[in-house]
Amino acid sequence: MSRARRIDTHQHIVPPHYAEWMHSKGIRPGGVALPLWSEPEALLFMDTHGIQTGVLSLSTPGVWFGDQAEARRWAREINEYTADVVRAHPDRFGFFATLTLPDVDSALAEAEYALDTLHADGIVxxxxxxxxxxxxxxxxxxxxxxxxxxxxxxxxxxxxxAEPVPGVPTFAADFLLDTTRTALSLILTDSMATYSDIKFILAHAGGFVPYIAYRIMLAMLNDKNKIQQALEVLDSDRQIPKELTVLKQFYYDTALSASPAALPSLLQVADPDHITYGSDFPFAPPPAVHIINRLYEDYPLDDALRHAIDRGNSEALFPRLEG
Structure with a gap:
């Protein structure tokens, strides 16, 4: 295994019964075929890519298809299946529990069960x-x-x-906009302040969030008059306008985003202690992960920041994985 001993906060699980369910519905998440997943293949992938621990999560579309009882049943089955994988290899896997949103009552019940009984490491x-x-x-x-x-x-x-654009797979751009929209939703409703003890990790380096950081600031200033806006933007005593400090509350993973095109924007916006390594396996096949890893490893980062991204920041989020 690579000396990196990475903790991968963006690694997916595709339980076999869930895969059968998705195939029966003809679902292609993100516009791609549902990948195969197995515990041995996941471990082999991790050993080949310097990953000590993968924190597993169910990807889109989750379990909600309009039937409350069905969503409850599938969330429980997936969480118990994933908890069994973690129990078998506690140093190699963790997991984010699946919930039933938009059914809030069921989501609350499943979150409590997953955290207290299954000892989930978090929630997806x-x-x-x-x-x-x-x-x-x-x-x-x-x-x-x-x-x-x-x-x-x-x-x-x-x-x-919204309807997808014909011929454009939704993972390519729609996914990034979806993450950006929900980040804006949390910011503009003051949810980031109200629920400040939630540690939100945004997938794929936050979608478009780092790149459009100053547009987000303008959206936050929109209810102020033009003079106030100008004073906020032109305040030379601050490197980053105070409105943008909210973006430092988020955590960001590097899944499919650790490239010389994306990393500069991320590093300008994110708190260095709030960036975690992500692979997006198995939706990102091993050759794609290998390419992104090479770009990431060649990018000029100091040793302390690289260690923090690879492992240290995730150890702070998940103390049981320290060591």
Missing amino acids: LLANNDGRYLGDPAFAPLLDFLHRRQAVVFIHPGELP
Whole structure:
């Protein structure tokens, strides 16, 4: 194994029964075929790519298809299946528990069971749930629960609540917009302040968030008059306008984003202690991960920051993985 001993906060699981269910519905998440997954293949991938521990999560489309009982049943089955994988290899795997949003009551029940009984390392939430983003007031009871539990919450994109563009796979751009929309939803509803003890990890380096940071600032200033806006933007005593400090509350993973095109924007916006390594396996096949890893390893980072991204920042999020 590589000396990196990475902790991968963006690694997916595709339980076999869930795969059968998705195939029966003809679903191609992100516009691609559902990948095969097995515990041995995941371990082999990790050993080949310098990953000590993969924190597993279910990807889009999750378990919600309009049937409350069905969503509850599948969330429980997936969480128990994944917890069994972690119990078999506690140093190699962790997991984010799947919930039932937009069904908030069931999501609260499953979150409590997953954290207290299955000892999940955190929760995975889709960026939008039946077209509603995470700042939606209807989701406040769940966010309040996760805030009180100081939970780590991995936000993964899904299909936009709009028709896809023919010939353009949704993972290529729609996923990034979905993550960006939910980040804006959390910011503009003051959810980042209200639920400040939730540790939100944004997938794929936050989608478009780092690149459009100053547009986000303008959206935050939109309810101020023009003079106030100018004073905020032109305040030369601050390197980063105070509105943009909210972006430093988020964590960002590097899945499919650790390239010389994306890393400069991420490093300008993210707190260095809030960046985690991500692979996106198995949706990102090993050759793709290998290419991104090479770009990341060739990028000029100091040793302390590279260690923090590879492992240290995740050890702070998941103390049981320290060592």
